Amino acid sequence: MKQYVVYTRVSTEEQGKSGLGLEAQERDIDVFLTSFSEEPFEVLERFQDVLSGGTDDRPQLAKALKRVRSTGAELLVSKLDRLSRKVSFIATLMDDKAVKLRVASMPFADKFQLHIYAALAEQERTFISERTKAALKAAKANGKRLGGLRDKTMKRNEAIQAKAHAEAEKVMKVIGPLRQAGATLASIASTLNETGIPTSRGGSWTPTQVSRVLERVAQ
Structure with missing residues (x-):
């Protein structure tokens, strides 16, 4: 039992x-x-x-x-x-x-996959902490509050893009070595799903999403 x-x-x-x-x-x-x-x-x-x-x-x-x-x-x-x-x-x-x-x-995650996930999560927390510090420092140096709907929208879009890029960089720690080893987009997506690493929206990976990450990092 x-x-x-x-x-x-x-x-x-x-x-x-x-x-x-x-x-x-x-x-x-x-x-x-x-x-x-x-x-x-x-x-x-x-x-x-x-x-x-x-x-x-x-x-x-x-x-x-x-x-x-x-x-x-x-x-x-x-x-x-x-x-x-x-x-x-x-x-x-x-x-x-x-x-x-x-x-x-x-x-279904084995010890190796769990270790990768733990390392990625720790990197993400470190990045978020540093990003918050940088934002507070910039706001203090600016000495004024952001004004207007357009400014708020632009800042929000910039934050979304920064978050997406950070998430792409993080998951590339797994995608990069697999791609260099000759793995297909489909097999990489399957590995990410089996490892339990979610997409930025918390869903499952597809070959198209893996391709988008590779394109974002390349840009």
């Missing part, structure tokens, strides 16, 4: 009390168990932390990992960032031969 130890995490005490964020995690886990798990299965125990994803010292996760190591069960989380937002932490965990990890939202 397949055995799981479920781990969930929310970022603040308020979320823990109100259940915000937990419902979505439990839904993803239930979908995985119902549609993707081997049969029969058993959930041995559930653990939950109410702490930031940037904090590695999480008592409930430690207990969950201890249970996993002692039973041989798989650690089941809804998304990879529920474990940590740090690639180093996730990589160390995946190197532990006594820990089997399963991510509900990416049911």
